[in-house]
Amino acid sequence: MLELDLVLNALIAGLLLGGFYAAVTVGISISFGILDIVNIAHPAFIILGSYVAYMANTAFGLDPIVVGVLALPLFYALGAAIYQVYFLSFEKRGQDSLRGLAFFFGLLFITEVALILGFGVDYRYVNAAYVDRSLDLGLVQIPLRMLVPCLVSLLMLAVLQLLLTRTFIGRAVMAVAQDQLALQLMGADPIRIRRVAFAVSIATCALAGAFLIVIQPIEPSIGREYIGRVFAICVLGGLGSLPGTLIGAMLLGVVESLTATFYGPSWAPAVAFGLLLITLAVRPAGLFGR
Numbered sequence: 001m002l003e004l005d006l007v008l009n010a011l012i013a014g015l016l017l018g019g020f021y022a023a024v025t026v027g028i029s030i031s032f033g034i035l036d037i038v039n040i041a042h043p044a045f046i047i048l049g050s051y052v053a054y055m056a057n058t059a060f061g062l063d064p065i066v067v068g069v070l071a072l073p074l075f076y077a078l079g080a081a082i083y084q085v086y087f088l089s090f091e092k093r094g095q096d097s098l099r100g101l102a103f104f105f106g107l108l109f110i111t112e113v114a115l116i117l118g119f120g121v122d123y124r125y126v127n128a129a130y131v132d133r134s135l136d137l138g139l140v141q142i143p144l145r146m147l148v149p150c151l152v153s154l155l156m157l158a159v160l161q162l163l164l165t166r167t168f169i170g171r172a173v174m175a176v177a178q179d180q181l182a183l184q185l186m187g188a189d190p191i192r193i194r195r196v197a198f199a200v201s202i203a204t205c206a207l208a209g210a211f212l213i214v215i216q217p218i219e220p221s222i223g224r225e226y227i228g229r230v231f232a233i234c235v236l237g238g239l240g241s242l243p244g245t246l247i248g249a250m251l252l253g254v255v256e257s258l259t260a261t262f263y264g265p266s267w268a269p270a271v272a273f274g275l276l277l278i279t280l281a282v283r284p285a286g287l288f289g290r
Contacts, residue, residue, distance in 0.1 A: 018253025019150030033240035043223030049209020068210030079202025149211035244288030
């Protein structure tokens with residue numbers, strides 16, 4: 001018989017992990033799901049966000065998640081600059097498929113190498129008041145290093161969902177993936193809209209990176225561990241759907257946590273991606289895909 005406290009703790013841990021996965025994936029949901037840009041370098045920018053949080057925490061003692069919020073404009077500007085290069089070099093010439101993918105692969109490795117040269121390959125961690133603390137709820141222990149990032153992640157997704165559904169620029173972002181001509185007739189510039197959307201997708205890396213270094217120590221190549229997961233969650237939830245991204249992330253987190261608890265951590269990725277294959281076999285568009 002399964003012990004109740006073991007099951008409850010595994011479920012809670014899975015939901016908290018899912019909240020983190022949602023933050024990691026939401027940028028891909030925008031760039032890949034809405035803009036059809038396969039930004040394979042997305043996890044590398046998340047690690048960059050982790051190192052920004054690490055430097056500010058080490059130098060000034062700032063909370064890493066606060067640093068992530070403060071770094072949002074910086075990462076937004078970085079995303080806008082990257083899209084401009086991508087557009088002029090590939091998208092404008094109609095070469096945004098294979099060559100564009102190679103461009104992002106290049107950014108992935110350049111970012112990793114730059115971080116290795118700057119920080120080495122040693123694991124880095126941050127100090128925060130809540131990192132080593134837990135909420136004791138009787139049968140359930142909730143580590144604050146997982147709870148705080150999860151709550152801030154949910155807030156970030158709620159803000160992004162409101163931005164996409166309740167503002168003109170948000171509706172334009174959703175429309176640019178469907179009918180650029182209609183968007184132009186409305187007086188909007190599709191290229192500007194795509195640049196804004198891609199910049200927002202990179203800006204989310206600042207917070208996701210801060211969450212990551214709160215949850216675990218990081219080193220420059222650790223982002224590769226999340227490449228498969230972020231695209232799996234994006235497809236599982238439905239391309240371009242932020243609610244789908246959240247549900248898919250929570251589902252994957254719970255499945256991974258339960259599998260790791262009862263069968264061992266080595267089985268978690270296999271079972272999680274097996275769930276993805278079953279879901280796509282039943283519903284190819286994903287849970288919330290159209």
